[in-house]
Amino acid sequence: MSERVGWIGTGVMGAPMARHLLDGGYQVEVFNRTRARAEELVQAGARWREGPRELAADADVICLMLGFPDDVRTILLGDGGVLQAMKPGSLLIDFTTSVPTLAAEIDEAARARDVEALDAPVSGGDVGARNASLVIMVGGSEAAFGRAQPLFSKLGRTVTRLGEAGSGQHTKMMNQVAIASGMIGLCEALLYAHRAGLDVEQAIETIKGGAAGSWSLSNYAPRVLRGDLEPGFKIDHFIKDLGIALSEARRMNLSLPGTALAEQLYVAARSQGLGQKGTHALAVALAQLSNERWPAR
Amino acid sequence: MSERVGWIGTGVMGAPMARHLLDGGYQVEVFNRTRARAEELVQAGARWREGPRELAADADVICLMLGFPDDVRTILLGDGGVLQAMKPGSLLIDFTTSVPTLAAEIDEAARARDVEALDAPVSGGDVGARNASLVIMVGGSEAAFGRAQPLFSKLGRTVTRLGEAGSGQHTKMMNQVAIASGMIGLCEALLYAHRAGLDVEQAIETIKGGAAGSWSLSNYAPRVLRGDLEPGFKIDHFIKDLGIALSEARRMNLSLPGTALAEQLYVAARSQGLGQKGTHALAVALAQLSNERWPAR
Numbered sequence: 001m002s003e004r005v006g007w008i009g010t011g012v013m014g015a016p017m018a019r020h021l022l023d024g025g026y027q028v029e030v031f032n033r034t035r036a037r038a039e040e041l042v043q044a045g046a047r048w049r050e051g052p053r054e055l056a057a058d059a060d061v062i063c064l065m066l067g068f069p070d071d072v073r074t075i076l077l078g079d080g081g082v083l084q085a086m087k088p089g090s091l092l093i094d095f096t097t098s099v100p101t102l103a104a105e106i107d108e109a110a111r112a113r114d115v116e117a118l119d120a121p122v123s124g125g126d127v128g129a130r131n132a133s134l135v136i137m138v139g140g141s142e143a144a145f146g147r148a149q150p151l152f153s154k155l156g157r158t159v160t161r162l163g164e165a166g167s168g169q170h171t172k173m174m175n176q177v178a179i180a181s182g183m184i185g186l187c188e189a190l191l192y193a194h195r196a197g198l199d200v201e202q203a204i205e206t207i208k209g210g211a212a213g214s215w216s217l218s219n220y221a222p223r224v225l226r227g228d229l230e231p232g233f234k235i236d237h238f239i240k241d242l243g244i245a246l247s248e249a250r251r252m253n254l255s256l257p258g259t260a261l262a263e264q265l266y267v268a269a270r271s272q273g274l275g276q277k278g279t280h281a282l283a284v285a286l287a288q289l290s291n292e293r294w295p296a297r
Numbered sequence: 298m299s300e301r302v303g304w305i306g307t308g309v310m311g312a313p314m315a316r317h318l319l320d321g322g323y324q325v326e327v328f329n330r331t332r333a334r335a336e337e338l339v340q341a342g343a344r345w346r347e348g349p350r351e352l353a354a355d356a357d358v359i360c361l362m363l364g365f366p367d368d369v370r371t372i373l374l375g376d377g378g379v380l381q382a383m384k385p386g387s388l389l390i391d392f393t394t395s396v397p398t399l400a401a402e403i404d405e406a407a408r409a410r411d412v413e414a415l416d417a418p419v420s421g422g423d424v425g426a427r428n429a430s431l432v433i434m435v436g437g438s439e440a441a442f443g444r445a446q447p448l449f450s451k452l453g454r455t456v457t458r459l460g461e462a463g464s465g466q467h468t469k470m471m472n473q474v475a476i477a478s479g480m481i482g483l484c485e486a487l488l489y490a491h492r493a494g495l496d497v498e499q500a501i502e503t504i505k506g507g508a509a510g511s512w513s514l515s516n517y518a519p520r521v522l523r524g525d526l527e528p529g530f531k532i533d534h535f536i537k538d539l540g541i542a543l544s545e546a547r548r549m550n551l552s553l554p555g556t557a558l559a560e561q562l563y564v565a566a567r568s569q570g571l572g573q574k575g576t577h578a579l580a581v582a583l584a585q586l587s588n589e590r591w592p593a594r
Binding site for chain 2: 100123124125135137157158160162163167170171173174175177178179180181182184185186188189190191192193195196197198199202203205206207209210211212213214215216217219233245248249252253254255256257258259261262265286289290291292
């Protein structure tokens with residue numbers, strides 16, 4: 001428990017995750033591009049460091065939770081990157097949802113410096129981060145996974161190693177692919193029901209126990225109906241994830257027509273000013289497609 | 298309980314449903330285009346009638362469970378149709394998944410003859426029919442619904458009146474719209490995971506408790522993985538239902554891009570010889586799109 005953890009990225013996901021480690025007895029040092037977002041952690045006992053390299057030099061474990069794969073690449077790799085500053089024998093955990101092939105590249109660069117690396121994207125959103133109920137999808141060696149287990153246990157409910165480096169990212173992509181078309185189905189169903197003049201809430205109650213049932217139908221449909229479009233998970237971030245999924249699929253010569261349609265519809269939603277709203281705001285964009293101002297909000 | 302029920306259509310859904318009424322104490326008379334399929338019911342005590350009109354003349358309640366809206370129209374409406382032969386004060390229940398506007402037309406024709414009509418499509422498949430655990434989505438008057446409740450209670454677990462004539466059909470369409478894109482998401486996710494080299498079963502276990510969770514993921518994904526493509530619900534029938542949904546949406550000036558894509562992918566699946574397989578066999582058609590012979594079966 002006396003491992004020193006360096007945490008880079010204290011946004012809406014990273015801050016509560018780092019806080020759980022602090023509360024769990026870890027020494028935590030933090031860096032974030034915008035210092036103000038780390039202030040609450042510092043008040044709670046985390047040590048602020050002026051740059052990622054300063055933080056890396058002393059840490060036994062470095063954790064990243066950033067926005068985009070390019071941020072991860074810039075901070076970790078190349079001259080002046082974190083990896084060069086890390087101690088031999090230390091462990092790098094990237095919680096960012098990112099590119100599977102980048103995870104493999106990081107793993108290789110880490111091995112060359114006697115550092116262990118894990119890709120560990122999560123699902124569960126900010127609520128999961130706050131409640132330490134995240135699903136954590138891990139890629140990397142068995143040994144590194146074993147070493148990280150006590151730390152993961154402070155953050156997540158379901159923690160699974162799926163295989164070698166990149167496997168965590170691939171599993172996250174699989175998750176997003178399933179969600180994307182599922183959300184189209186959900187939003188089109190609600191819109192159909194509304195346009196057909198049904199009592200949409202009653203119709204949802206009727207079908208949700210059957211083959212149309214899903215986590216999204218139970219959790220997001222009621223929010224759509226009352227016009228609550230707050231995230232959940234933001235459309236801007238979902239477009240990033242779907243871009244990664246489609247790019248990886250293209251690399252694997254894999255055609256995913258449903259995911260491609262979903263990505264385009266989410267681009268339309270962003271174009272309608274919904275980028276900072278939750279993924280279920282797709283319902284609004286689909287309604288606008290048919291000139292329907294719905295739901296009331 | 299002494300009501301005389303005339304049952305038209307004793308296929309894979311109709312036969313077990315009629316049987317539950319028989320077992321529940323109703324006098325049941327049956328007609329089916331192919332007599333052989335009614336034989337088991339006749340052995341169990343149902344009375345065979347030579348035509349739908351003969352059956353209609355004596356019945357207090359007429360139930361239909363047919364394949365296609367055109368079958369319903371042919372049997373019910375026009376000269377020589379069942380509706381002309383029904384007694385004033387009798388009740389017509391159409392369990393067929395059919396066109397909402399046809400349900401409204403039938404309702405109007407029924408009222409003109411002092412007959413009550415309900416549209417009552419179901420979900421739950423042949424298993425639901427055998428276990429009397431169907432979801433029954435009902436459109437029509439409150440009075441007719443109240444009258445049919447004892448009969449419905451022999452067949453289904455969740456029985457809901459959604460509104461006037463056609464509302465049951467609209468709710469069933471909403472259900473199918475949600476399922477269609479959901480199944481694309483599920484099948485693309487499985488295929489992505491397979492192509493990425495993941496242990497697909499383990500990946501499913503990891504994500505199914507989160508936001509990607511659905512009835513289809515829990516129930517159909519394992520079948521896909523072991524190459525079990527038996528229905529469930531047949532692709533041929535799903536194409537019929539999606540055709541109705543898209544046609545109704547078009548009539549309402551409602552654009553449903555995800556449902557349209559699903560319909561086209563299911564046509565492709567049928568073209569690949571999968572029409573008699575279950576809806577989850579979409580995974581095979583999507584795999585073939587990317588030249589992948591998967592799953593093994």
